[in-house]
Amino acid sequence: MTVEAVFRREYGRCVATLIRFLGDIDAAEEAVQDAFTVAVARWPSEGQPANPGAWIVTTARNRAIDRLRRESVRDERHAQAHHLYGADAAAGTAPQEETVPDDRLRLIFTCCHPALNQLAQVALTLRLLGGLETPEVARAFFVPEATMAQRIVRAKRKISSAHIPYRVPAEAELPARLKPVLAVIYLIFNEGYAATTGSLIRLDLCAEAIRLARVLAELMPDEPEAQGLLALLLLLHARSAARVTAGGSLTRLAEQDRRLWDRDLITEGQAIVRACVQRGHPGPYQVQAAINAVHSFAPSFDRTDWRAILTLYDQLYALTPTPVVALNRAVALAEVRGPAAGLDAVNDLRSPAMDSYYLFHAARADLLRRLGRVEEAAAAYDLARSLTANLVEQAFLDARHSAVLDTGPSNQPG
């Protein structure tokens, strides 16, 4: 394994352990980066240690202690700054890397603390758990680097000055505290899957989100929603290759070449969904995973079990009654009862918020097209196009717009 690969896999765990040990995020990052610098210099000639993660933690800890000693000689008060969270550095106890619980869970909950705003939560999670450099995080969210750096600095300062605790919340708080954690991972995936600007799919972000979801699912095996989120991301990611053509244009579920779907990811996702159903504590992520599991079982779009999907959307709407869920439910309804019934359901959802949501107009356009209402369909595609900044989505909507005008008249019902 290359140092780079070890970094990818171990960075979050090492930083999390060092934060507990040092009680300071910046000092922990610095120590872990120091240790990786040593690794780059030594491993090629001396060989990689049997447990590279433990080696990094030990090296980082030793270097941090050296640094603290130097600083405490030079400046007694500076060293005291490292006493947040009741860190155990001063006690000099060597942590047993193999036996201590995984500190990444504490770190996830600290990064996604509800007292931090969501973009700060996302940025900290990618940076501290994913090991992404600040410029990478900035690029991922199309934010200027200086802005992202400032946001990360501010969030770290708040964690320190407001004493945001470094621990896994107690059982009673867990349901409320887990929500922002799941939301952050889902947001990272979504930013990769349907990037708000530029190209459609950014696989690096999708892969990072799946990695984080996997860590969370492993660390919280008894949280059905953590399992549900992982299943959902696996099942969505399985369709990536079929979703965008070689030319970079979008292919809808109906037209995707299902042979391109990743069978391994689907099998894994389906198994998790099955386990969730057996457990019987449904939640929004599990139900969305189940919906995508139904799609993954269908040999073709026409042979999809739309009744099962409609039932699941009803269940999802009962859990999270949002207009977006209602819109997806209406689209499923169109497959069960026909485009006219679907269009009625979509039109019922009209609201100022919906009017600015491009998928609302895209869904209307598609149903109008199927009903042969060409002019209205073209107008709705236009409106949808004006509301998305994603170039691939724009190209897709342009193509639909011309197609509906070209083939429209022959589709006119009598």
Added chain:
Amino acid sequence: MAQYLLALYYTDEMPSAEEFQRLCVDVPALNAKMEDASVFVFQGGLPPESATVVRPSGGDFLITDGPYTETKEHLGGFWIIDVADLDAALEWAKLAAVACRRPVEVAPFEMRTIDELLAASAAGEL
């Protein structure tokens, strides 16, 4: 332990008699609860429509009716509590929000006694 400000923002609108009655019961009850848990440091109240702003202006001072910020809400009262961390402060803030029937702003509060300030200044740090 860390200290936090639990701040309550009020409009100039006076609470109804009924609301006032309830506040007179719920707030002292919360004070007692904080005292029992040894988190109460002190509480402060700022009478409505009574603030005055002093600002330097061309070598002199301009005195105007306050408050300083021209928002509808102004700081009306607060607690200073001493608890383990932000999560503990947020739990007390929930109780305060219920007792006072309004949002509560939670901010870390750095109290400095004159002794601490004098010691820091003697060490050349401020």
